[in-house]
Amino acid sequence: MNKKLKIILILILTVIMAGPLLLFAPAGDVYAFHEGGVGYCEGCHDLHNSSKGQAQGITSAPQYMLRGPDPGSVCLRCHAESGKYYNVLSSDGSMFTSGGDFYWLKKTFSSSVNGESYRSEGDKHGHNVIAADYGLTEDRLALSAPGGVYSSSAMGCISCHNPHGKTTENPGESRAISVSGSYGEVAPQGTVAGNYRLLGGIGYYGEKLRNSPAFNYPAPIAVASSRDWTETDSNHTAYGSGMSEWCGNCHSDFLNGDNKHPSGNNAKLSSKIISNYNSYKKTADITGAQRTAYISLVPFELGITDKSLLDPSSASGPDIGRGNVMCLTCHRAHASAFPFIGRWDFKATFIADSHPKSGDAGVSGSDVLNSYYGRNMVAQFGKYQRQLCNKCHIQD
Numbered sequence: 001m002n003k004k005l006k007i008i009l010i011l012i013l014t015v016i017m018a019g020p021l022l023l024f025a026p027a028g029d030v031y032a033f034h035e036g037g038v039g040y041c042e043g044c045h046d047l048h049n050s051s052k053g054q055a056q057g058i059t060s061a062p063q064y065m066l067r068g069p070d071p072g073s074v075c076l077r078c079h080a081e082s083g084k085y086y087n088v089l090s091s092d093g094s095m096f097t098s099g100g101d102f103y104w105l106k107k108t109f110s111s112s113v114n115g116e117s118y119r120s121e122g123d124k125h126g127h128n129v130i131a132a133d134y135g136l137t138e139d140r141l142a143l144s145a146p147g148g149v150y151s152s153s154a155m156g157c158i159s160c161h162n163p164h165g166k167t168t169e170n171p172g173e174s175r176a177i178s179v180s181g182s183y184g185e186v187a188p189q190g191t192v193a194g195n196y197r198l199l200g201g202i203g204y205y206g207e208k209l210r211n212s213p214a215f216n217y218p219a220p221i222a223v224a225s226s227r228d229w230t231e232t233d234s235n236h237t238a239y240g241s242g243m244s245e246w247c248g249n250c251h252s253d254f255l256n257g258d259n260k261h262p263s264g265n266n267a268k269l270s271s272k273i274i275s276n277y278n279s280y281k282k283t284a285d286i287t288g289a290q291r292t293a294y295i296s297l298v299p300f301e302l303g304i305t306d307k308s309l310l311d312p313s314s315a316s317g318p319d320i321g322r323g324n325v326m327c328l329t330c331h332r333a334h335a336s337a338f339p340f341i342g343r344w345d346f347k348a349t350f351i352a353d354s355h356p357k358s359g360d361a362g363v364s365g366s367d368v369l370n371s372y373y374g375r376n377m378v379a380q381f382g383k384y385q386r387q388l389c390n391k392c393h394i395q396d
Contacts, residue, residue: 036194037165037177044074072131075157085229093370097229098237099334110361126335130156147253159206161198183226184307195219215249223310231296238310239301243326269323276394278317282381283396293317298391301326337371344388351385352378
């Protein structure tokens with residue numbers, strides 16, 4: 001074998017071995033699957049029940065020729081892949097993404113508190129996406145979205161995320177999607193960025209349930225890290241505006257109803273709330289400073305639409321005169337260990353007494369530590385830390 005032929009073979013083998021890595025590389029690298037819009041068709045659809053001429057051992061949903069029995073199962077073929085930063089369904093609750101880990105949908109905890117039974121249903125821990133291949137089923141407790149009409153029987157990943165990535169804010173838009181809208185990229189002239197996290201925009205109806213109300217609000221303005229989805233105080237989604245309005249596409253009563261906590265673009269943080277947030281470190285400690293005040297357990301919106309001003313690595317609290325309360329200030333988007341998809345246990349007087357707790361029925365592995373994203377809450381905040389509502393309201 002001559003030297004030139006050897007070099008060619010080495011190059012070919014290098015490309016073959018690197019292919020899977022390039023396919024799911026973070027945004028900004030070549031060949032990322034979504035690239036802000038639809039991926040290659042056969043990544044999700046099994047056009048002839050074969051791949052490269054080989055029959056597939058899968059049950060395809062015939063109406064969509066999907067590579068799985070339902071859309072959620074298709075999404076999780078990649079997004080439940082062990083060891084990947086884009087995993088949103090782990091085997092132990094260890095994927096600390098901003099949205100949360102769908103693992104918690106499978107966990108129900110039971111205990112006795114002050115002589116009364118306490119049961120934390122898995123169905124109340126998150127959005128009950130249907131993905132038969134992964135043991136995720138329809139919500140048993142709610143027929144439709146709380147505060148709305150979207151049917152639980154149609155709930156899946158594509159209820160929120162548009163698998164084809166279309167930006168539907170401008171019906172007459174004809175420019176191509178060139179980059180993701182999740183990481184703050186600037187689209188080349190003549191093209192547009194996709195929606196944040198492929199979220200459906202105005203006119204979207206969740207793909208599967210065509211008789212449901214079309215979305216009235218656009219995808220939110222936000223920026224995340226393209227390299228690491230593990231949420232920390234210095235690596236987190238930076239929210240600009242529109243998150244609550246977008247949630248209101250399905251949960252309209254919570255956005256527009258009376259006697260509910262203000263949330264949305266009009267729910268501006270007062271100077272008093274901003275001062276509280278920035279000074280509050282924990283119960284009995286209000287010595288904090290604005291430049292280090294941010295805590296990912298209580299995020300906020302900056303109230304802006306300019307993505308260039310959003311920094312996922314910022315540890316700063318809100319500026320005076322700028323900031324919104326949003327749904328995700330208190331809740332997660334996917335799932336959490338707590339009822340109502342809470343970022344913390346809303347029923348615990350002291351955070352140290354949150355459930356899941358050691359000794360609770362249903363607790364296994366690192367459930368307790370993972371429920372707070374790997375934080376030892378007693379070590380960080382103290383045994384008598386109260387509800388994290390106090391980050392804004394300081395009533396403890």
